Amino acid sequence: MSPATQAMQREDTQNPAMLWIANGQQLWHTAPKDSNGKSCAACHSDAKESMRSKAAGFPRFSAPAGKVITLSQQINQCRSNAQQAAALPQESAELLALEAYVALQSRGLPVSPSRDPQTRQAAARGQKLFTTRIGQLNLSCAQCHDNNAGKRLAGALIPQGHANAYPIYRLEWQGVGSLQRRLRNCMSGVRAEVPPYGAPDLVDLEAYLAQRAQGMPMETPGVRP
Structure with a gap:
């Protein structure tokens, strides 16, 4: 990366992805319209604590899915199973926002591949x-x-x-x-x-x-x- 791009990434006030992060934070605390009324926070509380290090361990095997899944697939699995809501389309703004918000909680931690x-x-x-x-x-x-x-x-x-x-x-x-x-x-x-x-x-x-x-x-x- 060029020095300018590195500086843009390091400084949150200049990093345009933080707009998606802000949207993800709002989605974290909001129950989907087609759900059972539960938000992500209803189960996982404060993402800064509950999601710490989680993204660093994906992809990983999911017993409910019966296969190895990515973080975005885990988010949709939670929507379907815990919130009884429709899965978000891949690469949709909402799914990317939630994935980025969850992954932010692992920033600075080492990538730690699952050993299963x-x-x-x-x-x-x-x-x-x-x-x-x-x-x-x-x-x-x-x-x-x-x-x-x-x-x-x-x-x-x-x-x-x-x-x-x-x-x-x-x-x-x-x-x-x-x-x-x-x-x-x-x-x-x-x-x-x-x-x-x-x-x-x-x-x-x-x-x-x-x-x-x-x-x-x-x-x-x-x-x-």
Whole structure:
């Protein structure tokens, strides 16, 4: 990141993602209109305490879902099961706001991938996906983000691809987006078939990226070019 982008991320009054955080805080304390009247706070009280470190451990295995899930999927699981409300659409403003607000409570804490067997298996599958060439350009994630990190592609710096700041505000998007949005952008960029949000391959990639970023501090909400 450039010094200006780093400064924008560090200073909350300049970080545009804080608008989504403010919306997420309001949603946390508000029961969905189609719910049983419970808000997130009704079960979890003050997010600053109850959600501390939670986002740093996703993706993880969920017994109710019977699979490894992401933080956004956990939020929707709570809506469906605890609040009896409709799931929020993937990449919707409300879901991103709640995800960013929950993830903010782990800012500064180390990424701590879940050690359950199912999540470790998902991460292993994700690592294989990360190193597999795909698309008409026949490129893998690793070729850019491992082998050529720090170099430039079409004038843009190639990052190492760590996922410790999502959801992020991306200047290119002029808005907040999820890690899966970024993964799908990359897949589209190499002219590969793009899976839908929540697809197993995307969850597996998230699990591997969490393992790859283990120990790095959570930076949500990040700012990127």
